[in-house]
Amino acid sequence: MRLRRRVEVPLFLLLCAFTAVNLTPVGWAVLTSFKHPVDAFAVPPKLIFTPTFEFHYEVWVEKAFWHYLINSVIISASTVVVSVSIGTMAAYGLSRLASRTSRGVLFGILSMRMFPHILLAIPFFVLAKWLGLINTYPAMILALIAINQPFTIWLMRSFFLDVPAEIYEAAEIDGCGSWQVFACVAVPLVRPGVWVTALFSLLLAYNEFLLALVLTGPATKTLPVALAEYGAEDINYWTLSAAAAVGIMLPILVFMMLLQRHLVRGLALGAVKG
């Protein structure tokens, strides 16, 4: 059922206006990141100014944000590798169980997704302190796997369910062991699903803040923690923190392009906020 142009054009303009207002904070931050402080603090706000890359350079190179980027990459990548491999196995196992048996397990897993992260942050902190793991990569990676795993299993399971069970049965009749069925038949069939799950997990790990705030220290700080320390403290560092924030956002835009077809499935299962 289509609308007539007379209705549709105003509707389109309205939606465009909504989008524009929505994106204003992003645009404003991008503009600020190219400003000298004089222009940034001008009232009324300036739209036309001489742009500078000075602060992007300063924050990423001189203020060592590249170091936090490396931390973020190490932590998120390790999380994804572990979480997605064990999660894929579990999801495959669950997808082959009778639905009555797996339902209980799945609801158990879903309820884990409900845990307030702050409730986990406290024992993580006490245990990590006790084991001397504060400010190390393993503590942060384990914590991220914990909050990542339920989501990974649910998302991967939804991809496995798209595969008809007859394919596995045929492979078993042909004499494949259960491990072979998994590795040679099931995983290749859901390979796109594995990539989607991995990207969503990566996004979740990259965006995580609360656990990183508690478990990382000067040597292992991730980008969100470094930025929060910088940006929330003092408005004098405005242009610098804007440059950092815009830099942190860039990889996410790439994620978004890669994931756009799968956003609904991933997000309904709670990708971004775990």
Next chain:
Amino acid sequence: MFLIPSATTLAAVLLYPLGYAIYLSLFNYDLGAGIERFIGLGNYGALLSEARFWDSLQRTVGIVSAAVALEFSLGLLVAYGLYRLSFGVRTLNLLMFMPNIITPVVAALFLRWIFIGRWGLLSGILISLGIFPPDFLGDPGWARATVVLADAWQFTPFMILVLYAGLNTVDQSQIEAAAIDGAGAWTLLFRIMVPAIRPLILFVLAIRMMDAFRFFDQIYVLTAGGPGTATETITLYTYSLAFRLLQVGKASALGMLTLLIVAGAIATMIAVLYRREKGSF
């Protein structure tokens, strides 16, 4: 057999810490002073008789319901708008979606730079129009409103996306039949489409409420619970108990209470869902 690695990991990094949190919640455990003394349910008792706990709970419920209500109504309207549009939907959808996927800390800073007193974009615009702006982050009432808006900014796109996907699953013949009978745009939306996707709506509201209830990053960066305790939600209160005052035992008890409250709310919702929508799950 395939479940073993995941189950072991979950037990070690999720269930064991949870058990440990329950254990901690029974102690007067103070990391700063080095006290560790078993007090049974003492922490729970202390919290339940404390004004700060009830205030933060009330504030959280207020902020969460305002934010989720705003996100849902706006989300439904925009999703329906997109549904009726025949061109440019993909691009608009993608652009609208951006705020949702940005790192929450980054998003909170972006909004901070809009709302911050004096130099923020909004204050700047108001000043140039000759209006004296309120201190959006410094005045208790405005700060609460800003926190709600910030949550809505980041999560309305999620609502739009899910509801738009839902609207597209509604049976086309039903819509056409209603349209032939002369149903207008609003009648179609509220009489045909919303009832058709009601399970999805309840599901997405439950998810969103659950996540909003425990959300931490944005408020921490925007107001850190201030001014005073004007925007201190239950999660922020737990954080400051545990990591500022180092009263780990009491904070664990508060965390457990949060979990119980959320679990109770979700259980009620599921019970209502099952009764109303028998067989739809």
